[in-house]
Amino acid sequence: MKFYNTLHRKKEDFQPLEKGKVTLYTCGPTVYDYAHIGNFRAYIFEDLLRRYLEFSGYDVLQIMNITDIDDKTIRRSIEEKLSLENFTDKYTASFFEDVETLQILPAHHYPRATEFIPQMIETIQQLEDKGFTYTTEDGSVFFKISQFSDYGKLANLNPDQLKSGDRVEDDEYGKEEGRDFALWKGYKAQDGDVGWDSPWGKGRPGWHIECSVMSTHYLSNHFDIHCGGVDNIFPHHENEIAQSCAASGEAFVNYWLHNEHLLVDGQKMSKSMGNFYTLRDLLEKGCSPEALRYTLISTHYRSKLNFTFEKVKAAQKCINRLRELKRRLKKINNEEAEVLSAETESMLSKFSAKLGDDLNISGALGELFIWVNYLFAELDNDKLDCCSANGALSALRKIDSVLGVIECENLEVDDNIQELIIEREKARSDKDWDKADKVRGQLDELGIVIDDTPEGTVWKRK
RNA sequence: GGCGUCGUGGCCAAGUGGUAAGGCAGCAGUCUGCAAAAUUGCUAUGCACCAGUUCGAAUCUGGUCGACGCCUCCA
Structure with missing residues (x-):
């Protein structure tokens, strides 16, 4: 079994760390809106991977995060005048409904970022103790990329060439270099009542730290596979590697798998x-x-x-x-x-x-x-x-x-359809072909195709 | 500018050196009250273009053209 590992840009034989077991982390949704089918392409790819690993006899432990704290969830919850929790609960629930509809196997755990604030603070503290961070006046903590020599390995970017400034208008958090990223964001008025106390003052975690902390919490510092969309290669996954390796001093993920986008x-x-x-x-x-x-x-x-x-x-x-x-x-x-x-x-x-x-x-x-x-x-x-x-x-x-497409016939026969089918069966036994054809036309408009077999009438979707 | 992906029949798509899988759509026959489904047959001398390596290339090499992605928080 081999997979294309983004880390080395080639297909590699898959060898799990522990024989017969696979530890899998799949980047989950940010719950600020209904997920679109592009999002689901990622989750369905991950589902195929999971199902194939299990088909092949592996015991898979899959974790998927729920990002319920970031700029978008905060902004939208304030717009909708809901507490962050009530707001994200709504979209988290809809995400789970959609997962079920699409027959995606549920992950074993769905940690939410807001449930892991203390652990994130702890990890940021470790990074600070090891000299990988600096704090700015507004109480934000940044990861200092220049301290991490392997930075850029996953995305195949030369950190010295990362332009600083082009697309970064806001140094509202006052970073030293554009390429540095936030581990902890100091509280600002637009965060409303969202914020947690920390050694650096009130604030909230950055996005990247969430995945580092929650993945290693369940799967240990070093695990097998990490998936996500190609857009996450940089900066998200690159930053995860930097944080995780810097904090633990160990290797982080062996195989990085990324799915392309949907158009x-x-x-x-x-x-x-x-x-x-x-x-x-x-x-x-x-x-x-x-x-x-x-x-x-x-x-x-x-x-x-x-x-x-x-x-x-x-x-x-x-x-x-x-x-x-x-x-x-x-x-x-x-x-x-x-x-x-x-x-x-x-x-x-x-x-x-x-x-x-x-x-x-x-x-x-x-x-x-x-x-x-x-x-x-x-x-x-x-x-x-x-x-x-x-x-x-x-x-x-x-x-x-x-x-996962054959058995999931959630063909609850709607009474209306059932009645039409019976009506047509009767017309057919009376050899009233005009009526039978008319009913078939009605069913066709409902998106139902009729199939007269020797054992009776079968119907399916068009 | 840097890094990277891709270009196969009407559409989708597999195939990484040995002579083009599969699906959808289409046409014709069988079956059927008619359909549908199933089935049988047909549908790329050619894999963006050019040159090269080779007994042999969609597959390797070089070049050209074209499409697209990423380069700070979007799966």
């Missing part, structure tokens, strides 16, 4: 362009959660993903095909023993091998569909015995433990 119609998603989608927006537009999941999962994580509704539609068709296969396989006697045919075993091993090559999902799906095509042909020719069918069903379940 909408070839362009960056933005509210002003009107191409900004939250999960809720897309569900309202009639996309199914599993089609969205498939869409987000089926492009390699290090490639840019251009989100289009054509892709969602294609994804839905792929899922329908897998579900249809499952339905047909289930029709064959289910009580007998399971036999993995040579084709099925071959598919499983190739599927796994492709994913083992830096999560080559397209290659893996290619192998899956070769097998799917083969099975449909066997089914059509009545060549599949029940034991092989059971084996195939079992393989399908294994595959879905990684993909």
Whole structure:
């Protein structure tokens, strides 16, 4: 199994620190708004990684942070006249709802930044004791990059060439050098009633320290994998490395995995362009959660993903095909023993091998569909015995433990749809084809496709 | 300016030296009350362009063109 490690800009064999176990930290949401599908691309990539590691037999411990204290959460909570806690609780809850909707496996812990203020202060104190910091007049504490010789290794930037000033208008916190970053931000009036006491006065933690403290709290100073979006490589992850290594004196993370961004119609998603989608927006537009999941999962994580509704539609068709296969396989006697045919075993091993090559999902799906095509042909020719069918069903379940798109049929049949189907069945048995077709048209408008099989009518999403 | 990614059929996309996986869309046949689904057949002499290495290149080397990202708090 190998992954592309941003730290060395190449694929590397994956060797966990402890045999059979993986410690995984995945950068989570800043809860100041509903997450958009670009955010979810990251979480779904991380979910695929987690599921594949578990599929491969690893015992994974995953931590995801919830950033509930930063400029945006403070500003927005004040705008909405809510306490920071009430404000962030709302969006944290909506995040968890979305995670569930998308069948993302929950992390084992979701630490919130506000729950770790004492630990952050402690770490900043350590850094201060070791001479990595300086304090400014307003009670802010900065990390002094010039003290950390490895700075820039992850982002492949030369720290001496980091321009100071270009994009940093505010030295409101009074740093010595533009490239230094805040560990602790002294209290300012615009922070409202948000602030904690510290050895440096009232204030709040910087963003980067949060991840350093919470990751090592659960996973120890040195752990296996840290994920996030490419935009986090610099400065966020670079700063995390500096803080963590400086504080502990130990190595921090062995493998850094970063996902590329999602584009909408070839362009960056933005509210002003009107191409900004939250999960809720897309569900309202009639996309199914599993089609969205498939869409987000089926492009390699290090490639840019251009989100289009054509892709969602294609994804839905792929899922329908897998579900249809499952339905047909289930029709064959289910009580007998399971036999993995040579084709099925071959598919499983190739599927796994492709994913083992830096999560080559397209290659893996290619192998899956070769097998799917083969099975449909066997089914059509009545060549599949029940034991092989059971084996195939079992393989399908294994595959879905990684993909998470087949079983999650949250097809609660809406009564209206159910009634229409029954109405059409009756018309058909009366050979009232006009009426049957009319009802089918109505269902079509509801996004439902009818499939008359020898065992009765089956329906699915368009 | 520095660092980095990418360019494969109508669309998406795998393939890192041995002669183009897979999905979607499309066309035709079988099946069906008609559909849908499934199935069968068809759809890239070519992988941005040029030159080179090689018996052989989408894959390696050099160059050209084009798209994009990051360079301080955005997944």
